[in-house]
Amino acid sequence: MELDLTWILLGLPAAFALGWIASRMDLRQMRMANRQAPRAYFKGLNYLLNEQQDQAIDAFIEAVQNDPDTSELHFALGNLFRRRGEYDRAVRVHEHLLSRADISTADRQRAQHGLALDFLKAGLLDRAEEALRKLEGTAYEGQARLARMAIYERSREWPEAFAMAQLLETSGEANFGIRMAHYRCEQAREAVQQGDMDKAMDLLTQTLRKQPEAPRPRILLGQLQMNQGQAQTAYATLVGLFERNDTAAPLAAASFVKAAQACGMLEAARDVLQTHYLKQPCIDVLDAITALDHALQADPASLHSAASERYLNHLQKQPSLMAATRWLMGDREGSADLPAPVQKALEHATKPLARYRCAACGFEAKEHFWHCPGCQAWDSYPPRRVEEL
Structure with missing residues (x-):
């Protein structure tokens, strides 16, 4: 059969025309899809700016359907789900991103960080810790370590929290010396609860040696030494707080008085407290001075007179219902002439003022x-009563 060249010559232009028409149709569809994706994206952005999160999510889902390869839309959608508390949907979005082979290393790390935040917000601490570990050596390493430290704090894993704080300090994130002292103090408290006094003593001694400016290990160590019958050592440990006018010294005032009474350092302790009080007037320190006066003097009339005068002088410096109540008690020699309902009313009124507030x-x-x-903030409680703030 002979090949008819006429049909070949007619077929080539027809095939070219069909190919051209098909390509134009593909381009038209692509342009339409590209126009729809930005339109849906900007619509979602507008909803987001107007705090209409439900409509924003619907718009972003539409944009993702129109352009499934755009990772930025997935990140925006995942963040929205997490903000709304739909953690399972946020996890699916970020896991989908991690399963893709076409995203960059930076986007993969970003998706891993988003997944860790999803687990963290959902309270799945084990899975969050596992996800955060995978961020070691990435741009999110510092944030991941801070998050892991917070996880260890919540789960009371103090040795792990201490190790993480050390890593953060070594990497130059910040100075975590005081925070690490708190972790050691928490370990010491647990050791005391378990009856291991030697371990608690070692932990507090080492912490105080490394962080001598931290007040908490000094206070706990002094209290532990008192409980172990080492009154002289406890006095020497606690006196440093008052001699350097530490703001946390009032928290140790009662323990300091007990140590002074046990080791016979009443007059020296009173002088230390008086010097501290003159620089930083405080009701707890004033109560401690009054307690030492009771131990030093035997005449009840003189004691009540001195106490009344002391609290009256405090009232001239600072208006205080707690000091006024103590003045009334001292002025009436043990409140013998003060009616019971008045005593009860004063005690009821001063209770809220004697609290500590974060x-x-x-x-x-x-x-x-x-x-x-x-x-869960550290060192957020001022060492003074509510009334004195």
Whole structure:
């Protein structure tokens, strides 16, 4: 059969025309998709700026469907899910990004960081820690270590938290000396609860040697030494707080008085407290001076007179309902003439004023906390009562 050249000559232009039409249709569809993706993206951005998160999520989902290869849209969608508390959906978005082979190393690290935050916000601490470990050696290493340290604090894994703080300090993130002292103090408290006094003593002694300016290990060490019958050593440990006018010294005032009474250093202790009080007037230190006066003097009338005068002088410096109550008690020789309802009313009125308040979240408590149970902040409790703030 002979090949008809006429059909070949007619078919070539037809094939070219069909190919050209098909390419134009593909370009048109591509332009339409590209126009739809930015339109959906900007619509989502507008919703986000107006704090309409539900509509923003719908718009970003539409944009992702139109352009599934755009990683930025996935990141935006994952962050939105996490902010809304839809952690399972945020995890799926970031895991999808990590499963892709076409994203850059920077985007992969970013997705890993987002996944760790998803687990952290969801309270899945084990999975969050595992995800954060994979960020070692990346641009997110410092943030990951800080997050891991927070995880160890929440789970009370103090040795791990200490090790992480050391890594952060070594890398130049910040000075974590005081924080590490807190971790050692927490370990010492656990050792005391377990009855291992030697371990607690070693931990506090080493911590005080490395961080002599940290007040907490000094206070805990002095209290532990008192409980172990080492009154003279406890006195020497605690006196440093008052001699250098540490702001946390009032927290150790009661323990310091007990140590002074046990080792016969009443007059020396009173002089130390008086000097400190003149520089930093405080109701706790004033109560400690009054307690030492009771131990030094035997005449009840003189004691009550001196106490009344002391609290009256304090009132002239600082208005204080607590000091006024103590003045009334001292002025009436043990409140013998003060009616019971008045005593009860005064005690009821001063109780809230004797609390400690977190400066970060406002959580109040009867005792002083170094680690706020409300907001988990460290050193957020001023060492003074609410009334004195």
